[in-house]
Amino acid sequence: MPTDARTPGAQPGVETATNRSLITKLSTLTRPARNLVFHSSLYLAAIAMAEVVLVSELLSLPLTPAPLVAGLLTFAVYGNDRLADLETDAKTAPARTAFVRRYQDGFYVLAALAYGLAVALSAVGGPLTFGLSLLPGVVWILYARDLLPSLSGDTPRLKDVFLLNSLLVAGAWALAIVFLPLAFAGAPVTPAVGVVFLFFVLATFVNTEVPNVRDLEGDSEIGVRTLPVVVGVRRTRYALYGVTGLTAALLAGALAATVVSPGVATVLLATLLLLAGVVFCLDRVENDAALAVAAECTRLPAFAVAVLPLLGQ
């Protein structure tokens, strides 16, 4: 067997391995951190925080504990959801399922503590924020669990009900994102708030349906009725174009009626363009998982544009 003269005993293959590119090494080194961020829903919590800050800025609200509460709630609810669906997710997201299964006990404790902290912080904001922080938990229980065993015989989980599943997630998400900063600040509900809320409901609906294209096969097998399962991928794409267009029309109408400022409308329209780009890529790119993350990140550029300049002030 040939060996390297400079390092006796070493084999050519090993030599090649030691010359791996820096990017590969970095990728290997950061894999645990990336797994933690993406598989544990930490990145979703970060996006939720960014969106609350964005909403606060768009509606000219003061900075409150709302972003922190929203982040904690998101981490807790999505964490619990992933724990609850370990069996069904094994087909659609095997890597994530393996990660969550490996750390499930610690993960559940962390999620519980996060939810506890979120509710506790929201109590400081008053009854409205307290109620809002309880809402995602209640919705999640309705959404994912058989709350009343006596009714669960023929009653499907809300998670399995066509369209209602995505609408429920979108509604709960938008409620927390828009109304938490509002309630913390004690600000009144204006027409602009309504527009921003509807924007988030519709945009989040699109976000929710994007990963359903990736999960098409698994969802079909386990009987979960999503848009791609029911109408197919092509029609799903058209439907999501429709919802995105409707959202854009809503913003345009609000701008015309001077309900929202041109700045707000521009920022939100830009996010819709990105969202439409993601919808366009549906079933046209190989990495479906990255596409789902991209859909969830479509408001981050708007956050960067609207919020980061404030840091310099």
Added chain:
Amino acid sequence: MFSLTLMKMVLVATIGVGVAGGLLAWRERPEPGADPLVLLLAGQCWWSATLIFRIDAATLNWKVFWVDVSWMGVAIIPVAWLLFSLEYAGYTEYTARKHILLYSIVPAITVFLGLTSHAHQLLYTSSMLVQENGVQVLNRTPGVWFWVIAGYTYLLGLLGILPLLKLLTSRVDTFRGQSVALLLGLLAPWVTNVLFLMDTLPFSGVDPTPVAFSVSGVAYLGALTRFQLFGANPTPIRHARSSVFEQMQQGALVLDTHDHVVDMNGQAAAFLQTTPEEALGRSVDQISPDLAALGTAAQAGQTIHRPSGTTKSYDVSETVVRDIHDRSIGRVITLHDVTDLLRDQQRLEVLHRVFRHNIRTNVQVILGNAEHLATHNSESKAETLQEHAIAINDLGEKVRSVIDVFEQSRKERGTLRLGSILTECIESAEESYPEVTFEYTSPEVDFAVDHLFDVVCQNVIRNAAQHNTSPDPVVSVTAERDGEYVEVSVRDNGPGIDSNELALVEHGSETPLRHGSGFGLALVVWGTDIAGGAVDIESSGTDGTTVSLRIPILSSA
């Protein structure tokens, strides 16, 4: 003074710990105690949250409102605590829906009175804002119902403690740790509330009980995580003991020092042909004098109890129950059904005897005759030799039948129509013994009986014909229904059965001095016994024999 800001911070922590603990408990459903613990922590969180809102409220009306709605959480806590404690410690018989409704009556009334407090003065007689140390606080004077719910809360709190106190002395470290943590969780708010009601705490008129719930939350969390509250819990202990006692194969009676029956399981009641309702509280002497007398006999090594009127046999053992001071406080008597064991022992003895005695006799005759045949050409000796060889062969066939009958006793057996059995047996016997006259009176209605009676009837009828030496041999067979049984009588006019043969019927076994000659009668007695019937034989010795078989009817055919 404990500042309201600091109090709010502690309340926030209480909510955080409470919600997290509630979610951890939620995950453990349906473990016993998980649901009530979720409810308990939810109640605590609601109370804490409404206290924060009350502190922050600016007007009297809002402060009053938050106190009134806080009862939705406050009133739920004692019920949830009691249910949790009962479920956790295994007293689930007190946690049925009807019990929950009963425990919830007072809390439900309280919540209703809280939500309608503006319309009456049952919870509070007056409400006003007062200045205390520069802070505006709500001052409410308790009404009648306030003391009712307060007393009720303390009562349920106390009742919930009792099952946990028992576990404080558990031999299992985990259960002791859990109990201590849970008691600490209860006592912290309890003591705080008592001190507040006694007006000994500097809290500006604000009930700090929810603050103490932070201690409870930490304690419950500790019980959940450190002591695996739902990973290992003592719920089955109580049920297991009663379950083991009730479902054990042996009968067990617990006697006090005066020999009164203080407990017994279903098996013991069945063995002694009584019921627990009849036996409990009565002296064992009244229930079963034979068993009571066995107390002294047992010391002499005689531990077999045979209740009169049954064919059952029980091995009796006794265990003295002692208290922690090593004083005898009673006895546990266990009865182990050894009927089958003893029967098998008797059967083995008979098998052994027949093989040892009958075969040896036959073989000796064969050897003697064979020796004679070797030197003398005797046709009669050859016939004798042949007869004894046939006898050995028949014996072998009988042994095979006996073994078959024994094997049937361990199986689920089928049924046959009695009418068919008797007809076939008589036809078969008529063929073998044409000189015998057979008379047969069949039952009016045919019955299904255990198929073992086929062998039994066959042996009875053939024996009656085979050993009938009367010049005009007659065998008459009758069958009549008698309640749940059918009586089959086989009468012959032969010489009767030797008294030694009857020993097997009279005593259920043979004695060394009195034993029969073959397996025919043994097959009848054992087969009937295994099939749940009874045999009675009347033999005059000269005027023939009547064999009566009492056969259980399994169904009308």
